[in-house]
Amino acid sequence: MHDERLSDEEFELFVQYLHRFANHDVDISMRMEAGYPEHPVYVFFGRDYPPLGDASDYRRPFTDRPKPTSTTDINDGG
Numbered sequence: 001m002h003d004e005r006l007s008d009e010e011f012e013l014f015v016q017y018l019h020r021f022a023n024h025d026v027d028i029s030m031r032m033e034a035g036y037p038e039h040p041v042y043v044f045f046g047r048d049y050p051p052l053g054d055a056s057d058y059r060r061p062f063t064d065r066p067k068p069t070s071t072t073d074i075n076d077g078g
Contacts, residue, residue: 011061012061012062015061015062022045026045026046026047027047028046028047029044029045029046029047029048030044030045030046031043031044031045032044032045
């Protein structure tokens with residue numbers, strides 16, 4: 001286990017994998033426990049809509065960036 005925060009590049013890669021995971025592995029919902037066992041983080045992935053609370057409370061990272069002109073993605077090494 002690493003004892004440091006993700007770099008900006010690592011965080012971006014994590015978000016890319018998270019999107020791929022959500023699109024291909026989460027059918028209706030999934031519950032997970034992560035982090036240190038003595039201080040766990042409980043994560044719930046769900047396709048319920050509307051979400052708990054207000055939808056505007058949920059942040060989608062990197063939406064403020066310009067769209068890439070290339071069509072490469074994480075699956076083709078680009």
